Amino acid sequence: MKISPLFPAALLLGLPAFAQSTAIDINGDGQYSFPEIQAAAPDITQESFAALDRNGDGLLDSAEIAAGEAAGILPR
Numbered sequence: 001m002k003i004s005p006l007f008p009a010a011l012l013l014g015l016p017a018f019a020q021s022t023a024i025d026i027n028g029d030g031q032y033s034f035p036e037i038q039a040a041a042p043d044i045t046q047e048s049f050a051a052l053d054r055n056g057d058g059l060l061d062s063a064e065i066a067a068g069e070a071a072g073i074l075p076r
Contacts, residue, residue, distance in 0.1 A: 031059035048073050
């Protein structure tokens with residue numbers, strides 16, 4: 001069975017663009033803390049981060065990142 005070289009790229013298309021950078025997720029837990037987000041997007045405020053954190057756990061998951069991108073709060 002031959003796997004297309006485009007297969008890994010296709011998997012990444014399901015992730016928000018901002019979240020695709022593993023450099024942002026400093027501790028590798030798959031979620032993004034305010035310091036991790038602010039390191040990549042210095043203009044984000046604590047208030048903006050809190051507004052994106054829908055479940056209030058202090059971290060952004062991929063759905064919350066996607067919402068931030070769609071709202072123009074986070075870069076794509």
